[in-house]
Amino acid sequence: MSCDLHRDTLDAYADDSLSPAELERVEEHLRTCPACAAQALARMQMKRATRAAAANLALRPEFRMRPEFRMQIEAGIRRERRPFWKTARLLWLPAAAAALIVVGLSTTLLMRHAARNQAVAELLDLHVGTMASSNPVDVVSTDRHTVKPWFQGKLPFTFNLPELQDSPYKLMGGKLVYFKHSPGAQLLFELRKHELSVFIVQEQEGLLSMGAGVTEAGEKGFRVETWSQGGLRYAIVSDTGAGDVHALGDLLRGAAH
Amino acid sequence: MANHTGDSGSFEDLAMPLFASLYNFACWLTQDRAAAEDLVQETYMKGLKGFPSFRQGTNFRAWIYRILRNTFLTSLAGLKASVSLDAEDDAPPEPATDETPESVLLARLESESIQRALEELPVNFREIILLCDLEEMSYQEISLAIGIPVGTVMSRLSRARKALRGLLATKPQGASQ
Numbered sequence: 001m002s003c004d005l006h007r008d009t010l011d012a013y014a015d016d017s018l019s020p021a022e023l024e025r026v027e028e029h030l031r032t033c034p035a036c037a038a039q040a041l042a043r044m045q046m047k048r049a050t051r052a053a054a055a056n057l058a059l060r061p062e063f064r065m066r067p068e069f070r071m072q073i074e075a076g077i078r079r080e081r082r083p084f085w086k087t088a089r090l091l092w093l094p095a096a097a098a099a100l101i102v103v104g105l106s107t108t109l110l111m112r113h114a115a116r117n118q119a120v121a122e123l124l125d126l127h128v129g130t131m132a133s134s135n136p137v138d139v140v141s142t143d144r145h146t147v148k149p150w151f152q153g154k155l156p157f158t159f160n161l162p163e164l165q166d167s168p169y170k171l172m173g174g175k176l177v178y179f180k181h182s183p184g185a186q187l188l189f190e191l192r193k194h195e196l197s198v199f200i201v202q203e204q205e206g207l208l209s210m211g212a213g214v215t216e217a218g219e220k221g222f223r224v225e226t227w228s229q230g231g232l233r234y235a236i237v238s239d240t241g242a243g244d245v246h247a248l249g250d251l252l253r254g255a256a257h
Numbered sequence: 258m259a260n261h262t263g264d265s266g267s268f269e270d271l272a273m274p275l276f277a278s279l280y281n282f283a284c285w286l287t288q289d290r291a292a293a294e295d296l297v298q299e300t301y302m303k304g305l306k307g308f309p310s311f312r313q314g315t316n317f318r319a320w321i322y323r324i325l326r327n328t329f330l331t332s333l334a335g336l337k338a339s340v341s342l343d344a345e346d347d348a349p350p351e352p353a354t355d356e357t358p359e360s361v362l363l364a365r366l367e368s369e370s371i372q373r374a375l376e377e378l379p380v381n382f383r384e385i386i387l388l389c390d391l392e393e394m395s396y397q398e399i400s401l402a403i404g405i406p407v408g409t410v411m412s413r414l415s416r417a418r419k420a421l422r423g424l425l426a427t428k429p430q431g432a433s434q
Contacts, residue, residue, distance in 0.1 A: 008411055011418070015389055017396040047390045050421075053371035054391040058281040063290050065280055073276070073301050077269050080305050 005029055005036050014043035119180065119207060120215050120224050126177055126186065127197040127222070127237040137173030137188050147174050151185050159185065159200050159232060162255035168192065169248055180207060189248060194240035196248055203233045210235075214242055225249050229256050264317035268308040271317045272301060278392065279325055285387055286329045286338075286380060296332070300325040319394070319401035326384060326403065338380040374424040382417035389414055 005026065012018050013026050030037045057063055130136045139150040144161035152158070154176055164171060172188040177199065184201030201207070212227040225245045226235040234252060236245050264271055279300060283293035303324050311320055329335040375383055388394045388402060399414075400407045 008415055011415060012396070012411065015396065015414075016393075046418075049368070050371055050375075050386060050390040051393075053368040054285065054375060054387055055281070056368075057284045057372065058277070058293075063284045063293065065290065065294060069294055069297075070276055073298060074269070074273065076298070076302060077272075077305055080302070 003029070003033055003036060005033070007039075010036065010040050010043055013040055014047055119210050120226075122179060123197075123199055123224055123235050123237050124222055126179065126199065127195075130175075130186065130188065130197060131195060136175075137186075138175035140173040142171050142173075144171060147171060147187065150174065151176070155183055155185060157200075157202055157232060160255040161187070162251035164251070167247075167251060169196070169251070180204065191238075191240055191244055191248075194238060194244070196236055196238035196240060196245065198248070198252065199233075199235045199237070201233050203228050203231050207233045214245070227253070229253060232256075264315065265313040268305050272304055272321060275318060275321060279321065282322070282384075282387060282392070283325060283329070285375070285383060286326065287334060288376065289334075292332075292334060296325065296329055299328050303328060316398060316401055318392075319398045322388065322392070322394075322402040323404060335380070370425060371421075374421055377424055378417065378420055381413065382420050385410070385414050386417050386421060 009018070009022070009026060013023070013030075018026060030040055058065065139147055141147050141150075144164070148159070148161055151174065161171070168191055170190045172190050172195070174185055174187040177184050177186040179199060179201050182201050182204065184199055187198040187200070189196040189198065207228075210226050210228075210233070213225070215224045215226070221239045222237060223239075223242055223245055224235055224237050225242075226233065227249070228234070234249070234256075236249055236252075238245050276297075280293060280297050283296040283300075284290070287293045287296055300321065304321050307324070311317065375386065378386070385399065385403065388399045389396075394402065396407050396410045396414075399410045403410070405413070
């Protein structure tokens with residue numbers, strides 16, 4: 001080159017990477033130096049040609065991506081971002097830590113409801129915690145004649161379970177829980193991939209205020225139906241429809257008579 | 258304008274607009290469709306996982322390109338492609354003589370021959386030319402994306418272009434494979 005302009009400087013000029021001061025100096029030089037101006041122009045043309053050549057590699061038939069590929073990536077991002085407790089409920093993730101997180105989370109979510117009805121919040125936590133547990137039940141059986149005797153000697157009361165043969169509900173098992181500082185039974189039922197927890201404890205002063213009826217438990221779509229019968233407090237917790245919850249309640253009420 | 262800084266938003270908002278460019282870049286690096294898809298997928302998943310460490314307000318594009326090329330370089334194909342690469346950066350500049358002037362080359366240039374020449378370049382030369390000429394990144398952005406100082410960006414770019422010109426000049430006109 002016949003002048004003091006380094007070729008790296010011309011590169012940087014074409015690459016739009018000069019500082020404002022350098023840019024001014026180079027432009028002034030280019031106005032008076034046809035050789036460097038031609039070089040700069042050639043670099044820009046080369047850059048443009050490279051860009052045009054490089055831009056469409058992915059359009060060549062052998063590189064054309066599968067049409068569903070982008071959707072897969074987007075679905076992957078959404079899946080990863082999914083709130084943890086939802087996945088846990090579906091997959092019964094075997095992690096004790098997960099259960100703790102879930103219980104803590106649901107407690108927070110339900111603070112408003114807890115203020116209104118602490119007992120309902122406590123039942124929800126028990127239910128959600130069970131869903132996230134690797135061992136949701138202590139006695140695993142679909143047979144009420146196995147599940148009911150398992151509680152004998154563990155609880156200061158007995159209860160009856162309905163015959164489910166002609167119903168869509170399936171008994172999954174049960175476990176011992178502490179609700180309002182009293183031992184009780186938690187029975188797990190399944191209905192079309194939804195789980196329902198039935199809690200049975202001795203009726204006590206603090207629970208009478210729960211009365212009878214259905215409580216919608218907030219934005220997470222859980223509902224709690226509760227009633228008092230024969231000195232026992234029953235509560236069903238599930239994210240399934242109110243009709244399904246009530247129908248299971250009818251079966252339990254029928255069996256308790 | 259090549260300057261591109263100050264990104265903020267959700268990972269999806271920042272990353273999905275770059276999807277086509279990242280895939281094209283992955284094709285250039287891997288030279289294989291399935292490998293490019295794998296690379297892009299891994300880049301997105303790594304990016305999503307590492308997104309909490311991305312500092313909002315900094316350069317997202319450089320950040321995600323860096324994930325992609327690092328993922329490539331640590332893959333088997335990448336390791337093979339990048340053998341003995343960075344040593345040349347410190348070599349003294351060569352005299353600017355005996356080069357075919359761009360103006361002469363340009364007259365003979367077709368997209369196809371540039372593509373072939375790019376494919377023949379060593380991967381570190383290929384990527385820096387693509388980041389600069391195709392993605393129009395500034396030297397600063399390239400420095401972030403590759404993880405080398407700006408001075409090294411300039412010297413490597415200069416060598417990469419010289420190599421590209423060399424390939425273009427020696428290729429017989431219209432030669433194919």
